[in-house]
Amino acid sequence: MAPLVVKNKVLVGNSGGEMGVRGWVTALSTDNGQIAWKAYNTGPDTDVLIGPHFKPFYPQDQGKDLGVSTWPPDAWQIGGGTVWGWISYDPELNLIYYGTGNPGPWNADQRPGDNKWTSGIFARNSDNGEARWFYQWSPHDIHDYDGINENLLLDMPVQGQMRKVLVRPERNGYLYVLDRITGEVLSATPYVHITSTKGVDLKSGRLIYAEDKKPEIGKVIRDICPAAPGAKDWQPSAFSLQTGLLYMPHNNLCMDWEEVEVSYIAGTPFVGTNVKMYAGPGGHRGALTAWDPVAAKQVWSIKETFPVWSGAVATAGGVVFYGTMEGWFKAVHARTGEELWRFKAGSGIIGQPITYRGPDGKQYVAVLAGVGGWAGAIVAAGLDPRDGTAALGFVNAMTDLPAHTTKGGMLYVFALP
Amino acid sequence: MFLHSHERHIVEKATLRCVRMAGGLFLLLVIAVASGSEAQSLPQRQLRVCADPNNLPFSNERLEGFENKLAELIAHELNATLTYTWWAQRRGFIRNTLKATTCDLLMGVPKRLDAVLTTSPYYRSTYVFVYRPENGLTVRSLDDPILRTVKIGVQLIGNDGANSPPAHALARRHIIENVVGYSVYGDYAQPNPTARIIEAVATGAVDVAVVWGPIASYFARSQPVPLVVVPVTPSRDTPTLPFVFDIALGVRRGEEAFRAELDAILQRRRPDINRILDEYGVPRVEMSEPRSAVQ
Numbered sequence: 276m277a278p279l280v281v282k283n284k285v286l287v288g289n290s291g292g293e294m295g296v297r298g299w300v301t302a303l304s305t306d307n308g309q310i311a312w313k314a315y316n317t318g319p320d321t322d323v324l325i326g327p328h329f330k331p332f333y334p335q336d337q338g339k340d341l342g343v344s345t346w347p348p349d350a351w352q353i354g355g356g357t358v359w360g361w362i363s364y365d366p367e368l369n370l371i372y373y374g375t376g377n378p379g380p381w382n383a384d385q386r387p388g389d390n391k392w393t394s395g396i397f398a399r400n401s402d403n404g405e406a407r408w409f410y411q412w413s414p415h416d417i418h419d420y421d422g423i424n425e426n427l428l429l430d431m432p433v434q435g436q437m438r439k440v441l442v443r444p445e446r447n448g449y450l451y452v453l454d455r456i457t458g459e460v461l462s463a464t465p466y467v468h469i470t471s472t473k474g475v476d477l478k479s480g481r482l483i484y485a486e487d488k489k490p491e492i493g494k495v496i497r498d499i500c501p502a503a504p505g506a507k508d509w510q511p512s513a514f515s516l517q518t519g520l521l522y523m524p525h526n527n528l529c530m531d532w533e534e535v536e537v538s539y540i541a542g543t544p545f546v547g548t549n550v551k552m553y554a555g556p557g558g559h560r561g562a563l564t565a566w567d568p569v570a571a572k573q574v575w576s577i578k579e580t581f582p583v584w585s586g587a588v589a590t591a592g593g594v595v596f597y598g599t600m601e602g603w604f605k606a607v608h609a610r611t612g613e614e615l616w617r618f619k620a621g622s623g624i625i626g627q628p629i630t631y632r633g634p635d636g637k638q639y640v641a642v643l644a645g646v647g648g649w650a651g652a653i654v655a656a657g658l659d660p661r662d663g664t665a666a667l668g669f670v671n672a673m674t675d676l677p678a679h680t681t682k683g684g685m686l687y688v689f690a691l692p
Numbered sequence: 693m694f695l696h697s698h699e700r701h702i703v704e705k706a707t708l709r710c711v712r713m714a715g716g717l718f719l720l721l722v723i724a725v726a727s728g729s730e731a732q733s734l735p736q737r738q739l740r741v742c743a744d745p746n747n748l749p750f751s752n753e754r755l756e757g758f759e760n761k762l763a764e765l766i767a768h769e770l771n772a773t774l775t776y777t778w779w780a781q782r783r784g785f786i787r788n789t790l791k792a793t794t795c796d797l798l799m800g801v802p803k804r805l806d807a808v809l810t811t812s813p814y815y816r817s818t819y820v821f822v823y824r825p826e827n828g829l830t831v832r833s834l835d836d837p838i839l840r841t842v843k844i845g846v847q848l849i850g851n852d853g854a855n856s857p858p859a860h861a862l863a864r865r866h867i868i869e870n871v872v873g874y875s876v877y878g879d880y881a882q883p884n885p886t887a888r889i890i891e892a893v894a895t896g897a898v899d900v901a902v903v904w905g906p907i908a909s910y911f912a913r914s915q916p917v918p919l920v921v922v923p924v925t926p927s928r929d930t931p932t933l934p935f936v937f938d939i940a941l942g943v944r945r946g947e948e949a950f951r952a953e954l955d956a957i958l959q960r961r962r963p964d965i966n967r968i969l970d971e972y973g974v975p976r977v978e979m980s981e982p983r984s985a986v987q
């Protein structure tokens with residue numbers, strides 16, 4: 276993850292939720308690198324920095340040492356809940372917001388309980404790390420839906436009243452609007468096709484799982500949407516103050532779970548799960564979607580052949596830039612989605628476009644091309660397209676990518692006219 | 693471009709030409725002009741094995757594992773020089789070694805592993821119970837009521853909710869509170885990372901461990917207290933959860949000829965291979981019947 280500097284502290288977290296680690300976020304002094312505070316995302320309240328100022332909105336998040344009691348004995352010690360995404364800061368409230376990764380490494384049957392504080396979001400005082408509130412996107416996650424995506428801090432009307440909100444396009448397929456002072460869920464609207472859950476109960480704040488899509492050893496389960504990388508992975512959205520719209524690069528992927536014999540350690544065979552991912556309804560695997568967070572509805576959406584694994588940036592000129600895995604760098608009209616310009620980069624784009632004013636006073640847009648990551652592993656790692664289960668099943672959805680792009684790494688900088 | 697010494701010698705004699713390309717690229721053309729004597733000396737065949745440098749009893753960098761011994765036997769049969777590509781065996785192992793063609797042979801994979809072409813299995817082993825024979829403790833079956841009260845250690849894998857068979861079997865029986873997980877990856881900075889779960893039985897940190905047989909019996913032998921090692925029953929818990937697995941050699945898909953050579957060696961040297969497995973105490977289940985019928 277990219278660290279975030281808030282005042283005199285560098286904030287950073289860990290990764291490795293599948294490897295038996297315990298997630299944390301820590302603040303280092305910008306002066307000398309010393310640890311100012313460290314907050315774990317599982318375990319006793321003292322480790323999680325939960326104290327008298329912790330006021331979560333929903334009753335299921337209130338109580339002592341839930342980071343211990345929502346797990347089987349000691350399982351929290353290797354329970355995941357890592358911090359590998361984005362941290363946002365509200366200077367007025369002096370709160371940082373960050374998501375926590377999926378629980379691990381037990382299969383879901385072996386870790387009954389909500390497995391706090393994984394697959395959720397914390398608000399913390401940036402000075403001392405004290406937790407202010409927590410909300411859990413996916414209690415007792417069973418689909419590998421990390422909760423680490425970006426948080427957009429907006430001030431916007433909700434039912435006629437201005438609210439300080441946090442907008443989260445979540446991996447589980449819902450676009451959440453939370454009150455960022457209290458952690459209350461104001462709305463949770465599906466932005467892709469969802470079969471794994473049936474909605475979010477706004478009264479209790481709880482996600483409602485679809486029992487028939489629960490992955491389970493001994494069963495083949497088809498048509499789980501969204502797939503494990505989620506409706507949207509870590510690729511960040513953009514927001515335009517001009518249009519009031521959110522521009523989300525995202526996936527349209529479903530998956531099947533099947534069983535096979537595998538081995539990660541020589542001679543330690545076990546029954547693993549073959550995950551096969553494929554395009555969701557419509558046949559396209561990705562999209563860039565413009566979303567109106569106030570009306571909680573889609574305004575327009577551009578279908579893309581491959582998952583849109585790059586970030587997006589919106590400029591004051593009314594243009595949104597994003598990249599595709601084939602290597603197209605595109606500029607589209609922020610209000611209509613009409614394509615204005617495209618450029619074929621030397622490799623697929625999974626980087627984040629940025630815009631800036633150069634020393635010459637001109638505006639520039641820059642993007643790093645170079646396909647890779649989970650979605651692009653088939654090209655970057657040269658995986659065999661005949662093994663659809665490679666890259667945890669993502670290869671099955673990407674077998675045609677090598678025909679569209681090659682490996683590479685180039686920085687492109689464009690001057691705006 | 694990496695060259696072996698005699699090849700480098702050839703290149704030094706060769707004509708090198710640089711052609712300036714329009715885009716500023718340089719294309720290097722190498723025209724090898726080998727002298728007669730060098731062309732005649734055929735390099736000896738190499739057996740390039742992909743292996744973990746820290747994974748006893750299977751393999752290690754000091755060549756102390758039974759897969760090291762088996763590799764030596766196969767190299768001898770092929771009249772080949774044995775070399776290793778070392779890589780920690782975990783997710784990405786096959787991609788970074790066998791499929792990256794830095795080596796050609798995996799010494800121990802499940803027979804039904806999709807990612808590679810496998811030989812006939814050369815042993816069949818089983819998950820086992822490991823415990824201290826104290827206070828009259830006996831464990832034979834996953835259905836023994838004692839498993840609801842004693843502390844049980846299992847190996848954890850944890851990717852995609854996948855886990856070792858005992859972890860699933862115990863969860864299915866709602867045996868959860870008294871189960872402790874030990875990562876199969878372990879602490880790789882320590883020697884023999886998979887030994888921790890067996891040491892936990894010896895020290896009393898857990899009462900019973902359910903572990904893959906070759907690991908269990910090898911490390912049980914070196915503990916300061918005697919440990920009991922017995923096969924897990926049933927050998928198949930639900931139609932899709934086996935505790936018995938066939939282990940084979942693995943080569944790249946499409947390399948049928950190499951596989952046929954290896955199969956012939958496995959058959960020809962079967963008694964010697966069994967002797968190696970015996971030396972390391974690898975618990976075996978008879979392979980004469982189909983696996984699904986094995987008790």
